[in-house]
Amino acid sequence: EAKRSGRSHAVYTVKIDQTYASRLALMGDLRQAIEKNELSLYCQPKVHVESSRLCGAEALVRWPHPERGILSTGQFIELAEHSGLITPLTHWVLESAFRHRYAWQAKGVTQPLSVNLSAHDLRDPALVGWIEGLMSTWGAEPDWIEFELTESALMQDPVRAVSTLGRLKQLGSRLFVDDFGIGHSSLSYLQKLPVDALKIDQSFVAPITEDRSSAAIVRLAVGLGHDLGLEVVAEGVENRAQWDRLAELGCDVIQGYYVGNPMPADQYGCWQQSSPWR
Ligand code: C2E
Ligand code: CA
Ligand code: CA
Numbered sequence: 001e002a003k004r005s006g007r008s009h010a011v012y013t014v015k016i017d018q019t020y021a022s023r024l025a026l027m028g029d030l031r032q033a034i035e036k037n038e039l040s041l042y043c044q045p046k047v048h049v050e051s052s053r054l055c056g057a058e059a060l061v062r063w064p065h066p067e068r069g070i071l072s073t074g075q076f077i078e079l080a081e082h083s084g085l086i087t088p089l090t091h092w093v094l095e096s097a098f099r100h101r102y103a104w105q106a107k108g109v110t111q112p113l114s115v116n117l118s119a120h121d122l123r124d125p126a127l128v129g130w131i132e133g134l135m136s137t138w139g140a141e142p143d144w145i146e147f148e149l150t151e152s153a154l155m156q157d158p159v160r161a162v163s164t165l166g167r168l169k170q171l172g173s174r175l176f177v178d179d180f181g182i183g184h185s186s187l188s189y190l191q192k193l194p195v196d197a198l199k200i201d202q203s204f205v206a207p208i209t210e211d212r213s214s215a216a217i218v219r220l221a222v223g224l225g226h227d228l229g230l231e232v233v234a235e236g237v238e239n240r241a242q243w244d245r246l247a248e249l250g251c252d253v254i255q256g257y258y259v260g261n262p263m264p265a266d267q268y269g270c271w272q273q274s275s276p277w278r
């Protein structure tokens with residue numbers, strides 16, 4: 001008995017150790033990638049439903065790893081959040097977003113670019129000052145850069161979230177609740193947050209044409225959003241049938257492969273000039 005449990009314990013330890021070692025190695029690689037400017041910024045367009053016109057883009061970070069190829073963004077963001085690398089990563093993304101948005105201005109692209117912030121960023125007392133600094137460096141208008149915060153990040157520390165969002169709002173930036181519907185948000189807190197829009201999570205969007213319960217949830221989210229004076233965005237829209245259903249349900253803005261895939265930020269200006277959605 002003792003021997004058996006001892007052995008299984010040993011196996012378990014080795015397994016954990018390997019995972020830990022590989023996570024550690026990946027963290028080292030990520031730190032280097034940030035320092036050496038090896039990340040890249042992608043942009044995905046958003047389209048206004050009523051006019052079928054582009055109304056903005058979301059900044060999505062990519063990490064082309066020299067040996068492992070492009071790593072799943074969700075995974076390395078989570079790694080960054082748990083290793084203290086999220087602050088330098090967010091700084092990199094913000095700098096890059098302001099630089100690209102500045103370049104768009106010269107090309108006549110006037111749409112906003114939204115940046116994802118993490119739960120950890122919301123707790124960083126230096127974040128808002130950092131953003132303010134970038135705004136003045138680039139001579140940015142408040143509508144250049146918007147911010148997306150997941151519902152679950154907001155709910156980790158709702159009191160702090162209200163205060164950080166209030167400070168971001170004072171800069172004049174528009175704020176989005178991201179992944180709405182899966183983050184167990186307390187609706188009373190939602191009411192206290194100075195946000196401008198909701199992004200309905202793609203897990204409700206994907207089955208929208210077949211599944212009545214997803215449609216019911218989207219209808220509820222649209223109603224709630226509109227009653228609170230918020231714009232409602234649907235993400236992960238891949239086809240016309242989904243677009244039509246979401247339009248019927250009253251969504252204001254659509255994002256997803258149907259409109260356009262995420263593309264390197266420096267291609268966005270050209271893409272939008274020849275896009276059917278311009
Ligand atoms: P998200 O903010 O919900 O971003 C939307 C994700 O859906 C993106 O995945 C995007 O590429 C993907 N997507 C877009 N259109 C479609 C579609 O039509 N169908 C499907 N199935 N997927 C679609 P991505 O780029 O892999 O990012 C995953 C998550 O990583 C993001 O989810 C966001 O939470 C996080 N993330 C990405 N970039 C950043 C960043 O710069 N900072 C932070 N803190 N998080 C980021
Ligand atoms: Ca997002
Ligand atoms: Ca989302």
Ligand code: CA
Pocket residue numbers: 179202
């Ligand atoms: Ca998501």
